[in-house]
Structure formats: structure tokens, C-alpha cells
Amino acid sequence: GxxxxxxxxxxxxxxxxxxxxxxxxxxxxxxxxxxxxxxxxxxxxxxxxxxxxxxxxxxxxxxHWTLAPFTIYLGVKGKVKNLEHHNYFLGNNFKGYADTIFTSSIAPQKPYYYVNVLSKSDNTCAPEGCENIFILCPVPDLRYKKDWSDKEDLAKTIIDDLSKRTDFDLSSNTIVKKVLAPDDWANMLNLYKGSGLGLAHxxxxxxxxxxxxxxxxxxxxxxxxxxxxxxxxxxxxxxxxxxxxxxxxxxxxxx
Ligand SMILES: Cc1cc2nc3c(=O)[nH]c(=O)nc-3n(C[C@H](O)[C@H](O)[C@H](O)COP(=O)(O)OP(=O)(O)OC[C@H]3O[C@@H](n4cnc5c(N)ncnc54)[C@H](O)[C@@H]3O)c2cc1C
CATH class of the missing domain: 3.50.50.60 (FAD/NAD(P)-binding domain)
Structure with a gap:
């Protein structure tokens, strides 16, 4: 054993x-x-x-290290009709964004992000009439941005943007929320400088x-x-x- x-x-x-x-x-x-x-x-x-x-x-x-994750976990009251199980929210300059975002010393001002709503496929993942929402935004790792004391600002930017795009007020319907920045991931799992997947390929x-x-x-x-x-x-x-x-x-x- x-x-x-x-x-x-x-x-x-x-x-x-x-x-x-x-x-x-x-x-x-x-x-x-x-x-x-x-x-x-x-x-x-x-x-x-x-x-x-x-x-x-x-x-x-x-x-070369893989992306540092900025993650938001939300438990939300109500069904968000305009979200699927997998969702990507990207701007119109993906290459420019991808070229600069990982080496910037500030959090993204107009973040591109991925949203997973597991409760769309598995109703045991949230109470009836609710959703559980996971948001992942790739951000600079701790080599480039060491201080994440502003993490709630980026979380708010993303949640407000997602609310607008889905026409659903996530902030006032949030029951539980957890935000993890690269320093949290680094501390929790000993991930080098917050790199989510370790050494790149x-x-x-x-x-x-x-x-x-x-x-x-x-x-x-x-x-x-x-x-x-x-x-x-x-x-x-x-x-x-x-x-x-x-x-x-x-x-x-x-x-
Ligand atoms: C937010 C996020 C989203 C991801 N999404 C995906 C995905 O969709 N698909 C995918 O394939 N992969 C994904 N990954 C990557 C995937 O999770 C990792 O590649 C995988 O978990 C790595 O497994 P591991 O065993 O190497 O390390 P870990 O799962 O990190 O396990 C290492 C363990 O060792 C412990 N440890 C570290 N240092 C020490 C020490 N000095 N002493 C004692 N214990 C120690 C840690 O606490 C941890 O428990 C994601 C990662 C993150 C962070």
C-alpha cells in the first residue's frame, strides 16, 4: 500500500x-x-x-517555461445562457497579444481568456439552477511580474468583461469566488515562478x-x-x- x-x-x-x-x-x-x-x-x-x-x-x-495561469473559480446563482461548456474569449490581435503577454511586467488590460462551465455537462457539479465557472487567463510568470497584490483588479476586469459578453451579471450573482494568481500556484505546488505546466516543449x-x-x-x-x-x-x-x-x-x- x-x-x-x-x-x-x-x-x-x-x-x-x-x-x-x-x-x-x-x-x-x-x-x-x-x-x-x-x-x-x-x-x-x-x-x-x-x-x-x-x-x-x-x-x-x-x-523556456509554459504559461503562468491566472484562474478564477466562481459559483454562480442562475443559469448563464450564453455560455457553453468550453468557451474562448479572444480579441482581434491574437498574435500581437500572444507575442507580448508572457513577458509583460503588468497584468493584461484587455485579457484573452478561456471559460469552462462544467455544470453545462454535469449537473452534479453545481446546485440546481446554479453554475460552476472556471476561468483561465494566461499571464506573465513571476520572472516578469513578481507582485500579484493587484490580482483582484484583474479578476474584476475579467468578470466584468465576461458579464458584458454573456449579458449576465456575474458579480451580483456570485455565491463563491476564488482567485489564484501565479504566486498562489507557485506557493501551492512549488511551480517554478508560477509556470503552470513546467518546462516548455x-x-x-x-x-x-x-x-x-x-x-x-x-x-x-x-x-x-x-x-x-x-x-x-x-x-x-x-x-x-x-x-x-x-x-x-x-x-x-x-x-
Ligand atoms: C491551472 C492549470 C490548468 C491546467 N490545465 C491542464 C489541462 O487542461 N490539460 C493538461 O493536460 N494539463 C493541464 N495542466 C497541467 C497539469 O496539471 C500538469 O502538467 C500536471 O499536473 C503535472 O503533474 P506533476 O505530477 O508533474 O506535478 P503536480 O501535479 O504539480 O504534482 C507535484 C506535487 O509535488 C509536490 N511538491 C513539489 N515540490 C515539493 C517538495 N519540495 N517537497 C514535497 N512535495 C513537493 C507538489 O505540492 C505537488 O503536490 C494545468 C495546470 C494548471 C496549473
């Missing part, structure tokens, strides 16, 4: 003779094992926890060029997840777990 320990962050390690013998959590508790698999970001873990120069903050910042960051799922120095340390092979996104990270399992079995001396 598997036992989960929540709220336990690995902050350092103990090693000896090319092997890891323990990881140490934020309370100083030591966790020993024969084999370790890190599901933390495979690039930033190497830099921040293992202190590898190749993955220093300066080097990590130069890598640029040609120099895939295959043999991607951080490997077996550590370069510690023979009993493996990696799984978005920033190791094969890549990011849910289908890929599931494949990643299969690949690392196969790798450990192949490395194993057990019969």
Missing part, C-alpha cells in the same frame, strides 16, 4: 557515496529510503534542493535535452512529472510515471 504525508515539503537531502540516504522536510524531520522518486519540478528541484549549478536560478530563468527541452528521469549523480534518485521526460500535461505525466517505474525495475537487482 501507499501512505501519503501531506504538508511535508522536502527542503534538503542527505547523501553519501553517490547515493541519497534521506530527504529532510521543512520541520527538520528526516525521511530515509532505498529509492527516492521526486515529483517536484525536475529542473528546479535539481537547482534549489540539490544545489546543481546547471540549474541555478539564473540558468532556470533562461529556460521547445526542441532543446525535449527528449535527450529534457531533465532526465534518473539523477545524474545519485543512483537511487529518480524523477517523475511535467519537467522530466516525456513532457508536460496530464497524459504525459501519466506516461512519465510508467517510464520511471520501468526504469527502476530495469535498474533493480531484485529477481
Amino acid at each position: 501507499v501512505k501519503f504525508y501531506f504538508n511535508t515539503e522536502v527542503v534538503s537531502i542527505g547523501s553519501n557515496n553517490g547515493k541519497l540516504y534521506e530527504v529532510i522536510d521543512q520541520n527538520g524531520k528526516k525521511w530515509a529510503a532505498d529509492i527516492f522518486i521526486s515529483n517536484a519540478d525536475a529542473a528546479s528541484f535539481r537547482g534549489q534542493i540539490l544545489g546543481r549549478k546547471k540549474f541555478s536560478e539564473e540558468k532556470l530563468d533562461k529556460m 521547445d526542441i532543446d527541452q525535449v527528449g535527450a535535452f529534457r531533465p532526465k528521469n534518473k539523477d545524474e549523480h545519485f543512483s537511487n534518485l529518480y524523477y517523475v512529472g511535467a519537467s522530466t521526460t516525456p513532457g508536460t500535461g496530464l497524459p504525459m505525466v501519466v506516461i512519465s510515471s510508467r517510464l520511471v517505474t520501468e526504469r527502476i525495475i530495469n535498474d533493480s537487482t531484485l529477481p
Whole structure:
């Protein structure tokens, strides 16, 4: 069986003779094992926890990271007729927007965003006569915009825009609301600078060029997840777990 320990962050390690013998959590508790698999970001873990120069903050910042998500979760009273399950709200200059939005130091003034209304397809997701609405807006990550104390302003801009486009007053019908900016995502999941999907799939960051799922120095340390092979996104990270399992079995001396 598997036992989960929540709220336990690995902050350092103990090693000896090319092997890891323990990881140490934020309370100083030591966790020993024969084999370790890190599901933390495979690039930033190497830099921040293992202190590898190749993955220093300066080097990590130069890598290509996927979008930082700005997300809004709404529970709304009433049915929003002008929304489908999947909805995109884009302006008329997609290329110009996409070229500048990720490296801007300010939040988008006229945001392009995606809206998912799960209650359109599954009525168990919201009380009768209500909707649950998820809004995702790609924004600059923490390399470019560090301070997100203005997140409620961007949330208001998006909610007002969506209200206008759907002809439904979302603000006054909102029962629950949660807004998560890139710094929230970074803190919650240790996502490097708030990058939602980890390392991007640029040609120099895939295959043999991607951080490997077996550590370069510690023979009993493996990696799984978005920033190791094969890549990011849910289908890929599931494949990643299969690949690392196969790798450990192949490395194993057990019969
Ligand atoms: C808002 C958003 C929307 C997305 N939408 C989609 C989508 O529609 N389709 C899709 O395919 N993908 C989507 N993704 C991406 C997808 O969720 C990720 O690629 C995938 O979850 C990554 O899985 P993972 O196991 O690598 O990392 P995670 O799911 O982030 O799991 C890593 C775990 O390790 C923990 N951890 C990190 N560091 C440490 C540490 N030092 N010590 C202990 N624990 C640690 C974290 O807390 C976390 O629980 C989305 C991501 C976001 C943020």
C-alpha cells in the first residue's frame, strides 16, 4: 500500500557515496529510503534542493517555461445562457497579444481568456439552477511580474468583461469566488515562478535535452512529472510515471 504525508515539503537531502540516504522536510524531520522518486519540478528541484549549478536560478530563468495561469473559480446563482461548456474569449490581435503577454511586467488590460462551465455537462457539479465557472487567463510568470497584490483588479476586469459578453451579471450573482494568481500556484505546488505546466516543449527541452528521469549523480534518485521526460500535461505525466517505474525495475537487482 501507499501512505501519503501531506504538508511535508522536502527542503534538503542527505547523501553519501553517490547515493541519497534521506530527504529532510521543512520541520527538520528526516525521511530515509532505498529509492527516492521526486515529483517536484525536475529542473528546479535539481537547482534549489540539490544545489546543481546547471540549474541555478539564473540558468532556470533562461529556460523556456509554459504559461503562468491566472484562474478564477466562481459559483454562480442562475443559469448563464450564453455560455457553453468550453468557451474562448479572444480579441482581434491574437498574435500581437500572444507575442507580448508572457513577458509583460503588468497584468493584461484587455485579457484573452478561456471559460469552462462544467455544470453545462454535469449537473452534479453545481446546485440546481446554479453554475460552476472556471476561468483561465494566461499571464506573465513571476520572472516578469513578481507582485500579484493587484490580482483582484484583474479578476474584476475579467468578470466584468465576461458579464458584458454573456449579458449576465456575474458579480451580483456570485455565491463563491476564488482567485489564484501565479504566486498562489507557485506557493501551492512549488511551480517554478508560477509556470503552470513546467518546462516548455521547445526542441532543446525535449527528449535527450529534457531533465532526465534518473539523477545524474545519485543512483537511487529518480524523477517523475511535467519537467522530466516525456513532457508536460496530464497524459504525459501519466506516461512519465510508467517510464520511471520501468526504469527502476530495469535498474533493480531484485529477481
Ligand atoms: C491551472 C492549470 C490548468 C491546467 N490545465 C491542464 C489541462 O487542461 N490539460 C493538461 O493536460 N494539463 C493541464 N495542466 C497541467 C497539469 O496539471 C500538469 O502538467 C500536471 O499536473 C503535472 O503533474 P506533476 O505530477 O508533474 O506535478 P503536480 O501535479 O504539480 O504534482 C507535484 C506535487 O509535488 C509536490 N511538491 C513539489 N515540490 C515539493 C517538495 N519540495 N517537497 C514535497 N512535495 C513537493 C507538489 O505540492 C505537488 O503536490 C494545468 C495546470 C494548471 C496549473
